[in-house]
Amino acid sequence: MKIHEKYLRRCLQIGSKALGLAAPNPMVGAVIVCDGAIIGEGYTSAFGGPHAEVNALNSVSDKGLLKRATLYVSLEPCCHQGKTPPCTNVIIASGIPRVVVGIRDPNPKVAGMGITQLQEAGIEVIEGILQGECRQHHRRFLTAQEQGRPYIILKWAESRDGFIAPENEARDKDAKPFWISGSLSRRLVHKWRTEEMAILVGTQTAVADNPALSARAWEGRNPYRLLIDRNLRVPAASKLLDHSTPTAVFHEQANPPEAKENLSYVALNSGKAIPKQIASWAQKQGLNSIIVEGGAQTLNLFISTDLWDEARIFQGPSLLKNGIKAPEIKGRLIAETHLEHDRLQILRND
């Protein structure tokens, strides 16, 4: 049993290399083992490219070993034609006799049928190992598949006395962020931005900070930018409206500007909770995770409608004495660490 855990853990480790690359596909990892040695490994390619199992099989140099090898894979192999042919066909054709699967794929086009196909071809399939860790690893994909909405991460930085910024009236006239967390934390945030498909801020944050919401301090892709601007009062010259990256503005106006080049306008239904409307729009676009970066009113909208999965909260060393109060949130503390002078806590909503 322990040996299966060891290699499945390795699947999760290499599957993580596909974070921010494979989405909305799951970041699957696959490992091929023969006579106690790893002879092949692979992870999901950028969206549209080969899946982990195919990359792992292709990486084996002595294909003759496959007939007595075991394939470990963090998610049930697909059995449907998507952007690539079914992995089950490739696995069956490889002659490998045994497959150890982390968790089943809830996608209705797979949902146990991948495993059945392998078994019907005479392959031994072992399941039920490391379920919790596999579910945690695939949480973005599973949330989108099982709950029909993106995985939602709330993130903010608060002062030691619990404020996220001075009062709006006390801010500089030229819009720029008021930094509470230090440079290392901010760099980590840029890494996080490469890991999620979309990033959201509220109107007053766009007005006060003129943020770019890019991942310029890290290598990787920029997320799709989402802005709540019910009254379309964010200035046209703002970085968020500069057409540099796909951006959607959620509004409640009768005559929004025309969509053009990376900038679209999405009408909100004023009677319905905004977080739910944004989540369902994002799901339809295939955006399976959103990092919500503030401000307080926007974060509180997600907290009060209980539409969040994870919260990442920096606490900087400064004391502001007054200002915009940080959101109050209840969740299970799953990690705590320090970066320079900042404390970082990660909460889970469960």
Ligand SMILES: NC(=O)C1=CN([C@@H]2O[C@H](COP(=O)(O)OP(=O)(O)OC[C@H]3O[C@@H](n4cnc5c(N)ncnc54)[C@H](OP(=O)(O)O)[C@@H]3O)[C@@H](O)[C@H]2O)C=CC1
């Ligand atoms: N330290 C940190 O991590 C962060 C700090 N900040 C700071 O926070 C401040 C902004 O925070 P905050 O004022 O809370 O701003 P938000 O960015 O959350 O935007 C607030 C605006 O949203 C609109 N709004 C209010 N209620 C609702 C509702 N129910 N549904 C939808 N929209 C609503 C209102 O604009 P309208 O009436 O036009 O609809 C309101 O002015 C800035 O100073 C910024 O620098 C921001 C992000 C992170």
Ligand SMILES: Nc1c(N[C@@H]2O[C@H](COP(=O)(O)O)[C@@H](O)[C@H]2O)[nH]c(=O)[nH]c1=O
């Ligand atoms: N003030 C503050 C944050 N503010 C967030 O970062 C945004 C600025 O992004 P950018 O323009 O891309 O650098 C800003 O609008 C707000 O959402 N974040 C933090 O990690 N720590 C901080 O102290």
Ligand SMILES: [Zn+2]
């Ligand atoms: Zn596949």
